[in-house]
Amino acid sequence: MAKERVVQAIQQALEAARDRGELSFSGTPEVEIEVPRNREHGDFSSNVAMALAREANLPPRKIAECIVASIGVGDGLIDRMEVAGPGFINFYLKPGWLHDVILKIAGEGDRYGRSDAGAGTKVLLEFVSANPNGPITVASGRGGAIGDTLARLYELTGAQVAREYYINDAANSTQMINFGKSLVVRYLQELGQSIEMPEDGYQGTYVNQIAKDIIAQHGDTYVSMDAEERLTLFTRMAEDAMIAQQKADLEEFGIVFDCWFSERSLHDSGKVREAVAKLDERGFTYEKDGAVWLRSTNFGDDKDRALVRSNGSPTYIAADAAYHADKFERGFNKLINVWGPDHHGYIARTKAAVAALGYRAGDVDILIYQAVRLMSSGEVVMMSKRAGDVISLSELVQEVGKDAARYFLLMRSHDSQLDFDLELAKSQSEENPVYYVQYAHARIAALLRNAEERGVVVPTAEDANLSLLVDEPELDLIKKLADWPEEVARAAFRHEPHRLSAFATELARLFHKFYTECRVLGDDEALSGARLALVSASKQVLGNLLHTMGIEAPERM
């Protein structure tokens, strides 16, 4: 595409200048070009001259002029160049390059935006991974939106991607036993016994529901059961019920995992023991106070961590070490974990465990997203899982819809806290940003329907006379369309799925602007045809974009 050709032209010019002895620098300089914010600064702009100034020991503008002088304009792409400001080189291209973009989009369709930039990468994306003791919360939903969108982005770069949910189902977890106890209480209460829910029990009504389901299936069989046996059974049943519900909640949110990975399975299969043994063999453990410790400080952690308790049971970090080893053993070469803010303390120790096991810690990327606050009428809606007044992801989806929920949870950088304005997300009106974007798509669809009704033929991109597209709103819109593939790669590799919401807003704005200023179905048949080709391309890109965000692209609104 045009951008690569400009980069190549600069590189060749640099080498030519070096060969002539006009510039001195070593290696091949990284040539970066960008789309300038200001349209008057051309189609692309480069700062190489300034970046090279020190090494070449020449004023930036001088270098820029030297580069410009050795770039030919005869290749049909570059119209003219300008040295501007402190030493920017601005490239003004012949409009044909933009028309090629429309041809490319028409040719690639749903695949427009794909690349092979990530080919050969086998990514395991682990996200959500909530404890199986309640419905998926809105906070976990943020992790879900981020993880799933990141997965879609990586897929577009040609990487192989697996979405995985790590189930924290280790036996004897105090949380889970407590959860099981709560279920027992509800079960007995439902059957008329008067016992109190303990202070630290799970108050949510979903526990009552599980109790009712058990009664519906098994009646009062468990009333007379041995209490300890019953607790074990109920803990397991509570867990199974929650996992099933979580699966359903997430599917409703547009997320389907390739694998639900059980922590317990790591213990049962002996993999946790193996991992601890391997750490021991490699000399990174020691015993103290009857416990086995990992020398995680050897790998940058600020203190050593217990792997096996003095009572002989392995800790969470031991299982985590085994889990990450297992991921690598399954052939993945890039592990991405999307974790909530309460896990930030685990980054150093997890990476330490990975390194101590002999894997590359650099192949593990851990993304911590910050808290979500639900806001209603300017007030924070408080949430506590145990108190039972959580607003679940499922409730949020029912309240505002999947599209608004996903869009809002993707609007902010993962490391910013996020205020989720319920009223705004709910409002089916102009103030809601998600509708702004979807409306652009629906508007396009309406336009194309209209054309059909009027008997106007939408020409193929090849048949349209694209050179008629010369107005500013048209060119600005095409430039944005041209940027999509690169935006995909940026958002993927920088792990910034929230960029898509900004891109979506910008693309929608440029379309609306075009729509307002450029009449599509007019008297000039050739111009209408060219504009319809542009409209189709816009629909394609907007659709691809919304699909990547996991949001519907409506045909009408």
Place this chain on the structure above:
RNA sequence: GCCCCCGUAGCUCAGGGGAUAGAGCAACUGCCUUCUAAGCAGUGGGCCACAGGUUCGAAUCCUGUCGGGGGCGCCA
């Protein structure tokens, strides 16, 4: 005490070495006999928390201070 994130318009936040700092919401003013006004155009609104430093160039990088949030277990 130590660690992480944040501090940018009235509010919520993008931008994270480059040219004149942006968006949504809120406020105000225009634009529908013509393709969806869920739209467009315009106005007002900023010591980019503060202080030093690095750089040709800093909202952006470094150090420190202040303010907000989160995390620091032989819990998971």
